[in-house]
Amino acid sequence: MRLKWATGVAFATGVFADTLSFLPLQLSATPRDRVKSQLASYPDVLLYGDTYAALRVLQDSYYEAWVGTWPSAIDWTAAVIGTHVTGALQSLSEGLELIRAKTEASEYWNKENTISRYFTQLVGFYFGQDAFSLRNQAFDDMLWVVLGWLDTIRFIKSHDTSHSFSISRAPGPIKSAPGAPRNESWHGSLWSPAFAHRARIFWELSETGWDTKLCGGGMNWNPRLLPYKNAITNELFIAASINMYLHFPGDTNMAPFKINFDPESPAPPGITEWPPHDPKYLKAATDGYKWLTSSNMTNDAGLYTDGFHISGYPNAGNNNTKCDQRDEMVYTYNQGVLLTGQLGLFRVTGDLSYLSDGHALIQAVIRATGYDLEADRPFEKLSRRRLPRWYGLGRAGILEDACDAKGTCSQDGQTFKGIWMHHFTAFCAPLEPLPSNIPAAASSTATSSFSFQHIKTSHAAACQRYVGWLYHNAMAARGTRDSEGKFGMWWTVGLFNLTAMSLPISPDAVPHTPNATDYRNDGVPNNAVWMPQTSVPLPPVKDATDDQHHMTERERRAANAKRGADEAARRDPNTRGRGRTVETQGGGLAVLRALWEVSKQELV
Ligand SMILES: *[C@@H]1O[C@H](CO)[C@@H](O)[C@H](O)[C@H]1NC(C)=O
Ligand SMILES: *[C@@H]1O[C@H](CO)[C@@H](O)[C@H](O)[C@H]1NC(C)=O
Ligand SMILES: *[C@@H]1O[C@H](CO)[C@@H](O)[C@H](O)[C@H]1NC(C)=O
Numbered sequence: 001m002r003l004k005w006a007t008g009v010a011f012a013t014g015v016f017a018d019t020l021s022f023l024p025l026q027l028s029a030t031p032r033d034r035v036k037s038q039l040a041s042y043p044d045v046l047l048y049g050d051t052y053a054a055l056r057v058l059q060d061s062y063y064e065a066w067v068g069t070w071p072s073a074i075d076w077t078a079a080v081i082g083t084h085v086t087g088a089l090q091s092l093s094e095g096l097e098l099i100r101a102k103t104e105a106s107e108y109w110n111k112e113n114t115i116s117r118y119f120t121q122l123v124g125f126y127f128g129q130d131a132f133s134l135r136n137q138a139f140d141d142m143l144w145v146v147l148g149w150l151d152t153i154r155f156i157k158s159h160d161t162s163h164s165f166s167i168s169r170a171p172g173p174i175k176s177a178p179g180a181p182r183n184e185s186w187h188g189s190l191w192s193p194a195f196a197h198r199a200r201i202f203w204e205l206s207e208t209g210w211d212t213k214l215c216g217g218g219m220n221w222n223p224r225l226l227p228y229k230n231a232i233t234n235e236l237f238i239a240a241s242i243n244m245y246l247h248f249p250g251d252t253n254m255a256p257f258k259i260n261f262d263p264e265s266p267a268p269p270g271i272t273e274w275p276p277h278d279p280k281y282l283k284a285a286t287d288g289y290k291w292l293t294s295s296n297m298t299n300d301a302g303l304y305t306d307g308f309h310i311s312g313y314p315n316a317g318n319n320n321t322k323c324d325q326r327d328e329m330v331y332t333y334n335q336g337v338l339l340t341g342q343l344g345l346f347r348v349t350g351d352l353s354y355l356s357d358g359h360a361l362i363q364a365v366i367r368a369t370g371y372d373l374e375a376d377r378p379f380e381k382l383s384r385r386r387l388p389r390w391y392g393l394g395r396a397g398i399l400e401d402a403c404d405a406k407g408t409c410s411q412d413g414q415t416f417k418g419i420w421m422h423h424f425t426a427f428c429a430p431l432e433p434l435p436s437n438i439p440a441a442a443s444s445t446a447t448s449s450f451s452f453q454h455i456k457t458s459h460a461a462a463c464q465r466y467v468g469w470l471y472h473n474a475m476a477a478r479g480t481r482d483s484e485g486k487f488g489m490w491w492t493v494g495l496f497n498l499t500a501m502s503l504p505i506s507p508d509a510v511p512h513t514p515n516a517t518d519y520r521n522d523g524v525p526n527n528a529v530w531m532p533q534t535s536v537p538l539p540p541v542k543d544a545t546d547d548q549h550h551m552t553e554r555e556r557r558a559a560n561a562k563r564g565a566d567e568a569a570r571r572d573p574n575t576r577g578r579g580r581t582v583e584t585q586g587g588g589l590a591v592l593r594a595l596w597e598v599s600k601q602e603l604v
């Protein structure tokens with residue numbers, strides 16, 4: 001039997017019976033009183049206030065209107081920060097909708113002013129973004145740009161639709177004056193074509209990174225280094241491609257190849273048209289997913305390792321084209337970006353395996369923070385005298401990158417946890433059926449006879465099981481705020497009252513994993529695995545990672561020495577290394593917003 005739901009996606013007869021049965025880990029769906037009481041002790045007004053304050057501090061402390069960017073960010077981290085601002089605006093816009101029903105028009109106007117205030121900063125960033133530099137960077141750098149502007153386009157559309165802004169609602173004689181503008185869309189929609197154009201250009205640039213000569217497919221990371229097919233570039237390509245398929249509104253702007261200012265002479269047909277919902281984006285996403293999931297990139301804990309080199313590649317006469325040299329480094333963001341791809345692929349194909357894979361990945365992450373999802377608490381009892389043990393992506397139930405405890409995070413490393421939270425939030429948003437104007441792709445492996453409503457309910461129930469863990473992480477992150485409301489990078493220490501005690505941090509706070517290269521924090525090693533080794537000096541290459549400061553061994557030793565000597569650093573480990581930055585603030589905003597978005601589904 002095959003059933004169709006609203007989108008026309010067909011499912012074959014199901015093998016799943018019970019509400020939560022497509023979850024990889026069977027969890028009881030009983031109400032979690034402890035989580036309920038935790039949330040009750042942190043009411044949504046407080047959570048909303050904290051989230052808003054995180055956004056305000058981010059923009060007031062780090063954004064500069066005159067250059068239209070966060071000057072201390074590097075190109076790719078700025079693209080991510082822009083995405084966090086868009087996410088916060090989406091949450092505010094929906095919150096505004098709830099408030100509108102209850103409040104006076106003037107209050108409503110205040111809220112709208114808040115949205116516009118931050119939205120103009122995003123518009124400024126469209127011009128402040130160094131698009132020229134980014135065009136020459138690695139493929140992952142480009143893809144953050146695509147994801148960011150697509151999110152902004154979605155926000156504009158949703159804010160515009162839910163508010164039906166219209167001059168006809170304006171008071172006074174203006175609305176009836178002849179020639180007066182009427183029923184105008186929200187002003188933000190003026191910018192959608194520009195954002196769409198940039199998203200398309202960067203998607204097309206990144207697409208050239210797809211390569212079938214090596215490893216049977218996959219995106220290469222950086223054309224200036226030895227071939228490296230890594231998780232992030234491939235996850236970004238999947239997520240950006242499916243979001244192009246779903247949300248790119250089309251583009252007619254021929255720049256930079258031709259700028260056609262003359263409306264009387266339209267550009268030749270066939271070249272001007274970049275239509276929405278182009279099947280090539282869907283194909284890119286499904287091909288990318290197939291390659292990634294068959295690449296053997298996940299480790300025994302179910303987590304994505306960083307990527308593959310090709311052994312022997314630089315050697316003369318080498319015939320190997322296989323991805324066979326895996327770098328075992330595990331980063332938080334490599335477990336996150338794929339979630340956006342999985343959600344989009346599920347929406348378009350109806351194939352439940354995408355949702356199931358996503359939940360498996362989330363649950364592997366939660367386990368690797370040292371959290372028992374079934375019991376809804378950390379594996380260990382926490383002691384204030386001892387740093388809890390490392391579980392692979394954290395400890396004490398809190399998400400961590402390996403650099404956090406060591407205080408050695410680069411700008412890259414400081415950005416990772418916020419990225420995870422952003423994509424987790426996107427994955428756990430209430431499922432919406434595919435709009436009827438978007439062609440669905442029936443998946444050959446779609447295996448469910450469940451109604452859309454049933455899947456939606458199951459997915460939401462699964463996401464609710466993560467709220468206790470999310471609350472635990474949000475509280476920890478919140479505990480790292482300093483007197484100016486700035487978040488630190490190492491959320492775990494926010495669990496402890498650090499004004500009252502010093503947490504001992506031993507040098508082996510994070511055990512070393514064999515064959516793991518922390519190149520994102522320590523810099524790309526100049527060795528025969530990573531870099532072309534030539535006798536002729538290579539011309540200097542521009543790469544986003546060049547612009548940031550990686551800690552040298554000497555600086556790291558100095559930072560460690562400071563930790564022992566400096567009272568402030570001992571009490572607040574988040575002052576070590578790069579300290580509090582625009583990137584760590586983005587992470588704080590992202591985790592609070594995640595709790596807001598996922599927990600409100602239960603509260604409303
Ligand atoms: C503006 O929108 C309202 C409500 O949809 C509609 O009744 C009205 O005719 C529109 N006015 C113009 C000038 O389009
Ligand atoms: C997957 O990768 C691991 C680690 O490199 C390796 O031990 C294993 O043999 C690989 N499996 C396959 C099927 O290639
Ligand atoms: C590569 O292939 C060629 C031709 O088949 C062969 O002569 C050569 O020995 C191979 N090289 C290695 C390193 O296996």
Ligand SMILES: *[C@@H]1O[C@H](CO)[C@@H](O)[C@H](O)[C@H]1NC(C)=O
Nearest residue numbers: 311324325326328513514515
């Ligand atoms: C480390 O990598 C080398 C080369 O790829 C491999 O031979 C070795 O088995 C790896 N060791 C571990 C512990 O994965």
Ligand SMILES: *[C@@H]1O[C@H](CO)[C@@H](O)[C@H](O)[C@H]1NC(C)=O
Nearest residue numbers: 479495496497498499500501
């Ligand atoms: C943290 O410790 C300080 C100093 O002992 C104390 O005044 C404060 O109440 C403690 N805060 C919490 C939340 O326990």
